[in-house]
């Protein structure tokens with residue numbers, strides 16, 4: 001078997017090794033089924049157990065109340081930028097959005113096609129290097145909902161806790177930090193997340209939606225874009241992404257075995273702490289993009305003294321089996337994505353590499 005390197009990619013991203021091994025072991029034939037997960041009908045009993053099991057484990061993991069539906073959709077988080085306003089923003093109505101990065105911007109752009117978007121807060125003038133303070137957020141009580149991005153994958157900032165929504169239904173794009181720490185689902189009206197960062201391989205989007213939101217969808221929406229279609233048919237109106245849901249099911253089991261969201265949350269805090277401590281102790285050689293209080297535990301973004309050094313850093317790291325560290329062009333520098341499945345040992349290897357690199361180049 002070829003050996004695995006450390007994968008710091010932002011998404012699709014690293015998966016737990018135990019999950020990959022189980023998927024590999026059962027790839028030719030699911031136990032008791034005799035066919036591959038890649039071949040079976042989405043209407044089969046075997047798949048029904050997988051999708052129901054995935055949902056049940058997710059409900060247990062995140063303590064999802066019974067008045068919420070869990071949907072497995074396609075089209076990525078990007079389609080949710082449209083589906084959210086199409087379903088829960090009345091035509092001609094308004095919604096509040098907090099602007100904290102590239103993904104929130106894209107969400108705003110799609111919502112503007114349905115109604116009026118009010119920017120309830122933004123840190124764009126500071127290149128999204130922090131999350132807005134509570135005092136900087138202005139909420140319109142007549143808005144249909146408040147939308148925010150829980151973790152800003154590109155800029156490396158994350159909300160420590162959800163914003164106060166002043167009674168508005170709270171809608172979150174949680175694509176890059178879903179189930180990375182405990183979450184109180186009952187504070188949200190709708191949570192959505194593309195699978196390929198913290199849940200599974202690419203191909204599915206999870207939507208957790210409170211029942212009362214389902215009543216908002218206007219008549220005449222295209223069938224596939226109406227949440228009610230998928231809620232009624234338990235995500236089996238059409239062929240769902242069978243393999244992605246299968247792997248997600250394994251990831252849910254893995255998370256439960258890792259101590260649930262408390263357990264994984266502690267480990268994520270430890271991993272991110274190792275990196276931020278190393279940077280804070282580097283005398284300014286490594287400079288985090290995110291300001292203290294807004295630092296992401298999933299995507300750690302930082303700069304070096306020059307672009308030339310950053311290029312060398314990435315090249316030398318890659319040569320040593322630390323892959324995917326090049327930052328997004330809108331921030332530059334380095335981005336280390338350390339999602340749930342990223343091992344602590346890989347963070348320690350990166351920290352040692354950083355110390356060595358500074359010794360040689362600092």
Ligand SMILES: *Cc1c(COP(=O)(O)O)cnc(C)c1O
Nearest residue numbers: 076077078103153173175176194
């Ligand atoms: C990756 C990402 C998206 C886009 O997800 P797709 O599934 O590719 O559409 C949206 N929002 C956030 C926060 C992301 O990290």
